[in-house]
Amino acid sequence: MTAKQILIAEDDSFLRTLLLTQCQSLGMKTHAVANGEHLVSEALSYQYDIILTDIQMPVCDGIAATRILRRLGYDRPIIAMSADEVHETGFDQILAKPIDMRQLAQLLQQTPAQDSVALQLDDELIALFYTNLQQLSSEFARALQLAQRDTLRQICHKVKGGAASFGEADLAKLADKLQHELLSDTPLDELQQSCQYFAQLLQQFGGSNART
Template identity: 45%
Template sequence: MNLLFAEDDELLAQLFQLQAEILGYQVLWVANGDLAVQQALSYQFDLLLMDIQMPVMDGISAMQLLRQLGYDRPIIAMSAEEVPATGFDLVLKKPLQWPELQQQLAKFKAIPSIELELPTELKEAYLAHAKQLVQQLATLAEQQNWIDFMAIVHQLKGSAASFDLAPLGQLADQLQKEWKTIPAGQRTERATYFLEQCKACKLK
């Protein structure tokens, strides 16, 4: 089975591609919804996995455009947030859990279940990436640039658990749920507390 994987997080895409190919899938990765539409319309892929928040064109807009153009192959949404299922064949919650993902993909084509290990090199690469993101968060908090700050928090929420950093993902999830209720004058204090918690999540 040929899979098209649309995801703007390069390390998450590398992890998916590595694990999917071990299971016998062929995978092409694209980094935004516009490229996903272009590649999907080549009809070389049996199934499209689509992240929702991507640059250039988001996943919902890409799916809607494909459906308008008559594309009838399976499209699976991937999101850390709740997503309407209309137009998608399936909605998967991020971070992706491989046992669940294998079970869901088996509905489209049977693939034997295999227990997969996270490659050390990829885990170390993500750890370094996460450290950089936390440093960026510290700078953005000082600038009170909350739009970019929360965009990175969302990214951590959707990817950290896939690289054995579930506590970091849980912290990001908790902050995202609370953020809209935090008064503007208390956001710097809450962001500082979040960053202190992050440093305890095996990031040293």
């Protein structure tokens, strides 16, 4: 049986690690982001069965991110976490903080895996994808300047999933190749040229291919 894939959005690093550990112990494949903007871009890769999101996050909170996803037709399970009362209707379930890990485990196990479906593209969704590439280009260049290897790898992972879904196979392949190089023992200095080219490519895709 294929393991469920869960996307966790939580800005608190301690709780994020705790949730990752809990979900991994349930046999799930996990990935985590720290704000709602990254939540939206990751979710639109359609590789996750379940989203688990905090409500209060920087850049874009859980409610705003969920509204964007639902408006774009995203219909996969989204579970919210909040210390406050929440009346938003876009979530499938809302868990109170502090999280009862036994309740969370039961809920995740009961939530069915999602069928593999083709992404239905419309102009608004396409424009959002290419705009996000511009943002990722800036983040990638900044991480390269600061020699943040893990951040570079995470961005490659995001681009790989999104680009493949939006028909940009060559960009997805390049992101996958660079991601594996960043996971290797190759010194970052030796990957500078490849990283700089990738950052420029993201900028070009985000600028010249944006559609409205």
